[in-house]
Every structure is written in C-alpha cells, then in structure tokens.
Amino acid sequence: MKKTFRDNWRVVVEIMPRAREIRASQLGFTGLDYDLNGRLTGEAFEMTFVPRDLGDIGSGFFVSGHRHGRDVDAAYRARCEEMLAEFRRCDHVLSGRVECDEEHRCSHCDLVWEVLTADEAADGSTNQDAHSVEGEPVCCEAAINEFRTERSIPLLATAGGAA
Template sequence: MKTTHRDNWRVVISINPQYTHVRISALGFTGLDSDLDGTLAGTPFELTVVPRRLGDFGGVSMGDQLVSNDVDGDYRRRCEQMLAAYLREPHVRSGRVEVDEEHRCSHCDMRWEELTAAEAADDSTNIDAHSSEGEPVCCDKAIDEFRAERGIPMPNWAGGAA
C-alpha cells in the first residue's frame, strides 16, 4: 500500500529584529567585515537551518541507516532540540520543524494517488462499477490490496465479461 518517505528535515525560525535590535554577530556572522557589526532593524524574516546528517561525525561519514534504527524519529528529535535552543534566543519570535513528505506505492514505487469521489463516480476514470473513493490508481496490485482489505469485488483484469 502507501509508504511515506521523509526527507529534507529543517528548522525554520522567525526573527523579529524591529523589537530587539539584534546584533548581527548574534546570528553568527562575525569577522566578515566591520560593517557587519551593526544591528538588524526592519521587518521580520525567516531563517532556515538544516541539521547535520545523522551519519556525519566530522571526519567520518556514513549512511543514516547505519547509525539509526529510527531515522525519521532521530531527525525529528534533532530538529526539535535545535528549535528549542533557538526559541531561547530573545530575537527569535517563533519557529517550526518542517520536512518534505512523499507518498509512494509499496508495489510499483509510483507516486501515491487515489480516486476522488468525483472520479470514482465518473465511468471514464474508474476501472469498473466497484471503483470507490480512496482507491489507488497506480497499479493492479495496489488496487487488488485495497479492495481485498475492504471486501470490494476484484476487477476483472483478464478483460472478459464480469
């Protein structure tokens, strides 16, 4: 059936300099130029911070799956810890953890799509009279599994009379 893949974990923080007059050096921009020693003022802006890979140990690097039995959980915890640390800073007003999610079929690895209610009611977009909302559209195996779980009659894949 449907599998979920998560990638590109990140922490997004909102900095509101108009209230705090944050020193630029507080954001980590130090020693680049004497002009960067000023203060930030103006409208709020967002900053995105990407965590270090789980398998990055400085001089040694390996795949995340080799160092974690729960890659998604470990990234989520790492990002939540980062966010908690940022939220303690006076110039950070809010933040959130974001991740890209992609749903794929476990049988054919195609992007997961399902029939909408309108598509299921439209004879031109469904397989047979038993097509229903939520039915996958990627492959025969996914459709068969969906219907078997719900007690819906199987499609006639052979093409003969049903």
C-alpha cells in the same frame, strides 16, 4: 500500499529583528557587524537551518546514519526538535517549525502514490470499474486489489473479482 520517504529535514524559524543590539554574527551573518552598526531592525523574516547528517561525528568522520537506530526519520525529527527548542529560547525568534520533504510511493509498483478523489470516483470515466471509490489507488492492479481487500470491495475483474 503506500510507502512514505522523508528527506531534506530542516528547521524554519521566524525572526523579528528588534531595535536593540543584535549582532549580525549572532544570526549567522559573519563579517557584517561593523557595517550594520550592531543593530538589526525591520520586518520579521524566516531563516532555514539544516541539521548536520546523522552520520557526521565531527572532524571529517562519517558513519552510516543507520547506526543511530532503525528509524532514521525519527532521529532527524528529534535532532530538528532539539534545534528548534534551542532557537525558541532566543527572544527574537517569534515561531518555528520542523519541515521535511515527503514523497509517497506505491509499495507494489514504486510509482508516485495517487488516489481517486471524490469527484473522480463520481465520474465513471476515471474509474477502473463500478466498484471504484474515493481513496482507491490509481497506480497498479496490485495496489487497487489490496485496497479493496481491506475494505471488502470486489476485486478488479482481471484479478478474478466480480466486475
């Protein structure tokens, strides 16, 4: 049915500058400590941190990310969670979260995964047949029939099901 792909893992933290001695270099802004007089103040802001590639073993050496286990997403999530835990130890970090880009595709036709909404299912003009329901995929016959088989809904007429 639906395949999920995750990419661009990152950690987003909300930082509250305090009217105290925080050097800009501590936040990753190198070369600004002198100009900022060692103090950062103002409104909270977000910073995004991207973890190094799983295959990056340092000193310019890379190995396949799959050597770190079968579940690459879990490995990236764990790395980001470790980074987030470290960021949260700093008193100027207000909050944080782990994010990634997700894309859902059909396992049959590889098109972007889309399903009928409740409004579309109620509108006969957007249905495949009288048995179309909310949540039914719209990309291909194979996905629709797989969905219907799992829910004991008659298959599409073109696949030998009742219309």
